[in-house]
Structure formats: structure tokens, C-alpha cells
């Protein structure tokens with residue numbers, strides 16, 4: 001079979017979740033793609049033109065029928081990930097955030113001044129992420145212009161949809177001399193360099209890779225830099241990403257320094273706009289959430305990293321109820337898994353722990369002060385796909401007409417890691433639940449980005 005589905009008609013069964021809390025299950029759906037990999041039409045079995053379109057595609061040699069027993073899902077959108085931290089995945093998880101940054105993370109990120117190291121590490125990362133089903137990633141890079149260009153090159157070479165930020169951090173007290181922007185001008189020049197490089201890249205005519213203005217977090221930036229980055233983002237109408245209200249130390253730093261929350265402070269610097277993504281948001285107040293919603297910004301919920309570094313759980317259900325846009329992030333390497341499916345699963349248990357409380361020494365009714373914090377699988381699936389895409393304003397994340405075909409094909413029968421579906425006992429949405437709880441890299445048989453095969457083998 002072809003390595004591209006552009007101009008083809010795909011025949012597949014599977015699931016998507018274009019709206020929060022709602023799952024669409026489809027059986028033998030016809031998905032008609034145009035020459036750019038955009039979904040033109042879909043037709044369900046039994047609908048008026050189904051048989052005619054099916055036989056027409058078959059006769060024209062344009063029909064691509066996915067194997068029986070496989071499931072097509074939208075590709076995952078990782079809304080918060082530090083590309084340079086991949087070598088450290090699964091280590092140094094036992095320190096507080098500020099110590100972890102200084103002792104392990106800044107020294108690792110500083111290594112990306114070596115372009116050969118960047119080439120090697122970014123190549124491995126992107127291949128692993130695509131193979132794990134991440135079709136879109138919102139990346140923090142490093143402070144180094146050359147390494148950030150390499151990250152963009154690698155995403156384009158391997159086909160991953162990506163948004164990439166040059167990390168801006170110039171605060172002399174909080175960033176070590178060997179890993180900080182020497183001045184506001186240097187931080188701005190590096191950011192501008194990446195914007196120009198990505199927007200003019202000869203292989204980026206489809207805008208698969210986009211630049212992102214990326215102040216690391218308020219503690220790492222001077223006020224002057226924050227203000228300039230806000231203006232730069234406005235001038236280029238760029239995406240913005242940063243960390244906000246993550247843990248006690250960081251939250252209190254901003255309160256002490258600016259006398260207000262991260263959200264309010266970022267807003268004053270022009271950094272809270274449509275398609276700003278705030279990572280974590282554990283300490284957001286209801287007023288902050290209202291402001292984020294009004295600005296059409298979003299939160300990247302990173303449940304695994306919050307468990308290790310934030311000592312707090314993001315009140316996801318409250319934010320969703322408020323109408324805040326939310327997606328899920330792995331937060332490599334503060335989160336020790338590269339699989340967004342693990343973030344999805346963690347978003348389910350973390351909401352439940354917030355709701356129930358965890359101290360067995362306390363009576364059940366007294367363990368927690370929070371009710372109604374759990375979310376269901378339908379919502380988690382939406383956040384990992386269409387929710388993350390909406391946060392970024394990208395037309396991906398579901399199989400509706402007008403969406404670009406970014407998809408994964410899940411094979412529950414993968415020999416190395418079978419997902420036991422017990423189809424005689426379970427059906428419908430229960431199958432999706434079993435797939436999402438069970439899916440590993442071994443089950444992801446194909447990964448399509450822009451309707452082009454980026455991992456796996458087409459059959």
C-alpha cells in the first residue's frame with residue numbers, strides 16, 4: 001500500500017471525540033481525503049451514497065481498507081513537552097522542582113550547545129514520540145538557536161506536526177551563567193531567529209511546524225524580557241507557551257515579585273492571548289480561570305509531572321466546567337513517560353484522587369474537601385486529541401470533514417502486547433476504554449500525519 005493516503009478513500013472502524021464528553025464510534029466508515037490530506041467527506045455504512053462511493057473508490061484503485069480488527073483513532077496531541085529533557089526520562093524524579101532544575105535539568109539542556117548531541121537526541125525523541133502515537137507536539141526547545149533549528153528540521157524530516165519555542169530565560173539570580181540568555185536582546189534575537197527559520201523553511205510549505213514565543217516561566221525571566229516577548233508574540237501573531245501556577249515555590253515567587261497570580265501577571269505582559277498554553281495551572285483561582293477563558297488561552301494538564309513535582313493536582317473538572325480550553329501534556333521529563341496515553345490514563349486517576357483524598361488515617365467523608373473532580377474516559381480521550389488541537393487552533397484531532405488526517409491505527413492483536421478485548425463480553429464504548437487503558441507503542445501499527453505514513457507499515 002502507498003505511504004500516502006492523499007487523494008484516497010479510507011475504509012476504517014474506530015472512534016473519535018470531537019466534542020467533550022461525547023464519543024463517536026464508527027464501523028466501516030468511508031473517509032474521503034483530498035490531495036492535501038484533508039477530510040472532504042465521511043459516509044457511514046447504510047447512508048445514501050455509501051455503496052456507490054465504495055465501489056467507485058474500489059474501481060479507481062483509491063480504496064484503502066484497514067485490516068479487520070484494527071481501530072482508527074485520531075493522533076495524540078501532546079500539549080506540553082520539553083524536547084531536550086528526553087535523555088533524562090525516568091531519572092531524577094525525587095527532588096523539588098527548583099533543585100531539579102538547577103541540579104539536573106539546566107545542565108542537561110546546556111548540552112544542546114553541541115549540535116551533534118542535539119541531532120542525535122532530537123532524532124531519537126521524535127521517532128519515539130511518533131511511534132507512540134503523538135502526531136502533534138508543543139515543544140519547549142533550549143536557549144540555543146542552532147539546536148532549535150535542528151529540532152524544527154527533525155520534525156519536518158520525520159513528518160511530525162510541531163510547535164517549537166526557543167526557551168527564553170535571562171534572570172541572573174534564577175538561571176545559571178552557563179545556561180541563560182546573556183541579555184534581553186539575545187533572548188529576543190534567538191526567538192526571532194526561530195520564527196524566521198520556521199516560517200521561511202523550504203520544507204514547511206504546509207506550515208506543519210510553527211514557532212512559539214516561550215518565556216520559560218516568570219521566575220526565570222526579567223520583567224523587561226517578559227514585556228518584549230509579549231510584544232513580539234503580538235507582532236507575529238504567534239502561539240505562546242510558558243509554565244504557570246505549577247507549585248508552591250513558583251506560585252509564591254510570582255506573588256512576592258508581582259503581587260499577583262501568574263495568570264494576571266502574564267496578561268499584563270501581553271502574554272495571555274488566544275493560543276497561549278499555560279502548563280500545569282495547579283494553583284489557578286477561579287478568577288484566573290475566568291481570565292484564561294476570556295483570553296481564549298488554554299491549560300496543558302500534566303498529571304504525571306504534577307504528581308512528582310507540584311505536590312498538587314490540577315482541578316481539571318473545575319476548569320472544564322468554567323469553559324477553559326484544556327489539553328494533556330507528558331511534560332517530559334518531569335513526567336516520566338513519553339506516551340500521551342499514559343497522561344490520558346493519569347488524568348483519570350488524578351481527578352479521582354483529588355475527589356476522594358488519599359489519607360487512609362482520615363474518615364472517608366473527611367479525606368477530601370473537593371467533590372465532583374473525576375472525569376470520564378470520554379472526556380480524557382477528547383482532551384488527548386481534539387481538546388489539545390482546539391487549544392492550539394489546529395484543524396486536527398477528529399475525523400470530521402475539514403480536518404487534516406492525523407491518525408493512528410491501533411492493533412489490539414499485536415503479538416508483543418495484545419490488548420484482550422473479550423469482544424464476546426464487551427462492546428461499544430467499552431472497547432474504546434479497553435483500548436485506551438491498554439494501548440502501548442507495540443499496538444500502534446500505523447501513524448499518519450497529514451495523511452502521510454510517519455511510523456509503522458502500511459498493509
Ligand SMILES: O=c1[nH]c(=O)c2nc[nH]c2[nH]1
Pocket residue numbers: 082097101105216217243246305309331334
Ligand atoms: O515541569 C517543569 N519542567 C521544566 O522544565 C520547568 N521549567 C520551569 N518550570 C518547569 N516545570
